[in-house]
Amino acid sequence: MDCLEFRRLAGADPQHPDAAVLEHAAGCPRCAGYLRQTLELDRHILAALSVPVPLVAGRAKSAAASVSGLDRRRWYALAASIVAGVLVGSLLWVGGPRNSLAQDVLAHMDHEPEAFVVTTTPADDAVLGRVLERGGIRLRPEVGTVSYANSCRFRGRTVPHLVVQTDGGPVTVMVLRNEPLDAPVRFAEDRFTGTIVPAGPGSIAVIGGSDAELEQITERVLAAVDWRQD
Amino acid sequence: MNAPFAGKDGETAFARLCDELQPDLFRFAFWLARDRQVAEDVVQESLLRAWRSRESLAEIGTVKPWLLTIVRREHARLYERKRFETVPVDDLVGSESPELAVAEEQQTLDLRRAILELEDDYREPLALQVLMGLTTEEIASQLGLTQAAVLTRLFRARQKLRKRLVAGANEEGN
Numbered sequence: 001m002d003c004l005e006f007r008r009l010a011g012a013d014p015q016h017p018d019a020a021v022l023e024h025a026a027g028c029p030r031c032a033g034y035l036r037q038t039l040e041l042d043r044h045i046l047a048a049l050s051v052p053v054p055l056v057a058g059r060a061k062s063a064a065a066s067v068s069g070l071d072r073r074r075w076y077a078l079a080a081s082i083v084a085g086v087l088v089g090s091l092l093w094v095g096g097p098r099n100s101l102a103q104d105v106l107a108h109m110d111h112e113p114e115a116f117v118v119t120t121t122p123a124d125d126a127v128l129g130r131v132l133e134r135g136g137i138r139l140r141p142e143v144g145t146v147s148y149a150n151s152c153r154f155r156g157r158t159v160p161h162l163v164v165q166t167d168g169g170p171v172t173v174m175v176l177r178n179e180p181l182d183a184p185v186r187f188a189e190d191r192f193t194g195t196i197v198p199a200g201p202g203s204i205a206v207i208g209g210s211d212a213e214l215e216q217i218t219e220r221v222l223a224a225v226d227w228r229q230d
Numbered sequence: 231m232n233a234p235f236a237g238k239d240g241e242t243a244f245a246r247l248c249d250e251l252q253p254d255l256f257r258f259a260f261w262l263a264r265d266r267q268v269a270e271d272v273v274q275e276s277l278l279r280a281w282r283s284r285e286s287l288a289e290i291g292t293v294k295p296w297l298l299t300i301v302r303r304e305h306a307r308l309y310e311r312k313r314f315e316t317v318p319v320d321d322l323v324g325s326e327s328p329e330l331a332v333a334e335e336q337q338t339l340d341l342r343r344a345i346l347e348l349e350d351d352y353r354e355p356l357a358l359q360v361l362m363g364l365t366t367e368e369i370a371s372q373l374g375l376t377q378a379a380v381l382t383r384l385f386r387a388r389q390k391l392r393k394r395l396v397a398g399a400n401e402e403g404n
Contacts, residue, residue, distance in 0.1 A: 012381040013359070013366055041392060042360055048341035049361040053253040117286055166302050 006031045014038040026118040036117060101179055102187040102196060105205045108154055108161075109172065109192060117163070118170055123149045128162075135160035135175050136228045137200075144217075145226035155179070166208075166217050173221050174205040200227035243276040244284045247293050248285055254362060255301055261357040262305045264346055272308060276300045282343070295368060298358070337395070344394040354389035355380055 001009075006024045010017060014035060017025070025032040123130075123146050131149040132139055137160065139146070147170065148163035154174065162173040175197070181203040185196045194207035195214050199222055206218045249251040252273065258271035282301050287296060342346075345353060358364045358372060366384070370377045 008385055009381070016365065038388065041395075043390060044337060044341050044395075045356065045388075045391065047338045047359050049257060049261065049357055051257050051342070053256050149393040152276055178367070 003028060007034055010035045010038055020216045028054055032117070032121075034120055036119070039117070044228055051177060059174075062095065085136040101181075101203075102185055102194065102205075104155060105174060105194065105196065106187070106192060108152065108174070109207060116148065119165065120145065120204055121147060123147055123162075125224040131162070134158055134224055136177055137175055138228065140226070154197050164217065164221070168212055168217075169209055171212065171214070171217050172205075172207040174207075175199075175202075175225065176205060177202040177227070179203045197222065199225065233285050233288065234290050235287055240285070243290070244281070244293075246278070247290075248297075251294060251297060252277070255297060257361055258298065258357055259305060260300050261345070261353055261361070262302065263309075268305075268308065272301055272305045275308075279304065294362070295372065298362065298364075298372060301346045326356070341391060341395065344391050348390060352383055352390065353401060355383050356387040357386060 001020050001024045003024075006021060006028070009021050010025075010031070011034075017035065021035075024037050046061065063112050079131045080104050115176065117222075119141040127144055128139075128149040134151045135158070141160075143164055144164050145165040147165050148161075150161045152174075153159075154161075154176070155178075159177070160173075160175040162175075164171050164173055177204045179196075179198060179199065181198045184198065187194050187196075188210065191210055192207050193212055194205060194209055196203050196205040197218060197219055204221060206214050206221060208214050208217070234240055255276070256273050260266060263269050263272065276297065280297055287293065290384055310360040345356070348356070355369050355373060358369045359366070364372065366377050366380045369375075369384075370380045373380065375383075
């Protein structure tokens with residue numbers, strides 16, 4: 001693939017780069033930069049497209065509800081099990097007692113295309129510092145190159161979302177202070193494989209590509225994270 | 231035939247999905263029509279039509295593309311019934327257009343304006359991809375285009391927006 005073809009593909013669908021696009025980006029810093037810029041542009045486009053939703057939401061819901069005669073409490077009472085059913089049906093679970101946490105982690109990954117970007121450029125120190133501070137952790141440099149850091153909303157809380165570059169490709173790390181686990185959970189689906197391990201007062205999720213080996217990086221992350229007291 | 235939305239439980243499941251999708255359906259309808267009131271009408275009518283036909287759906291996973299198809303058709307139907315007055319984009323900017331007047335970052339507002347000015351052929355696939363999360367294959371299916379044509383339109387849409395942002399930044403710098 002040459003740079004022109006790369007830009008045509010990355011410029012059309014930056015959030016789902018195929019293997020050839022990623023391979024090219026890994027060997028071409030300028031095109032990797034183009035991909036990052038395009039992802040950034042997409043973030044702005046999404047913000048621009050997300051126009052405020054007016055009262056139509058209430059109006060249309062009432063319309064549907066009046067047709068169905070649904071009671072709002074019933075509506076929500078069954079919602080959780082229905083949504084869980086949809087998600088479970090689409091995933092292949094290796095195992096684990098708290099699948100819903102893994103499902104939520106995977107759902108979150110869909111909103112973070114940086115997870116796919118191979119780069120040697122580290123995240124801005126100030127940004128990383130703020131993310132760690134808000135997450136109540138410190139991170140030792142032994143973890144490796146952190147190329148992306150963001151404070152994400154997850155299950156109603158703000159959690160550090162990091163991407164660490166490894167020899168096997170980019171790996172996403174989510175530090176989940178408020179999600180304690182009794183035992184590690186492993187999971188996999190088409191694009192990702194991941195593990196969530198008990199850590200500090202909560203847990204840490206480590207997610208890589210579908211064929212990623214996560215054992216070493218998980219150990220490295222666990223050793224690198226210092227939990228500050230609440 | 232599998233009918234996940236039949237019966238009381240099916241009603242509940244369908245209502246829940248509509249509830250979840252409705253904000254984005256409104257946004258999509260807005261970008262189709264570029265008119266807040268029309269978008270409300272389109273979504274309202276689309277959901278009622280969908281509700282009446284929900285038992286014909288065989289799979290839960292098809293709800294979103296199905297609803298998008300209904301919204302697109304309803305918008306086209308409304309457009310046929312009533313030829314909308316052409317409104318200059320400048321007229322959308324200001325106090326009568328909450329989409330553009332709310333306090334948001336200037337860059338977001340500039341980009342929103344640029345998206346409003348995009349030709350339909352570029353704006354619609356972009357909204358389907360970035361807002362609704364459809365794959366290029368799904369967009370091709372929705373719009374009756376080849377996947378290659380969709381990729382071209384998406385690429386050009388981003389190019390146009392990128393140029394607008396660069397031009398805007400240059401103007402600010404001068």
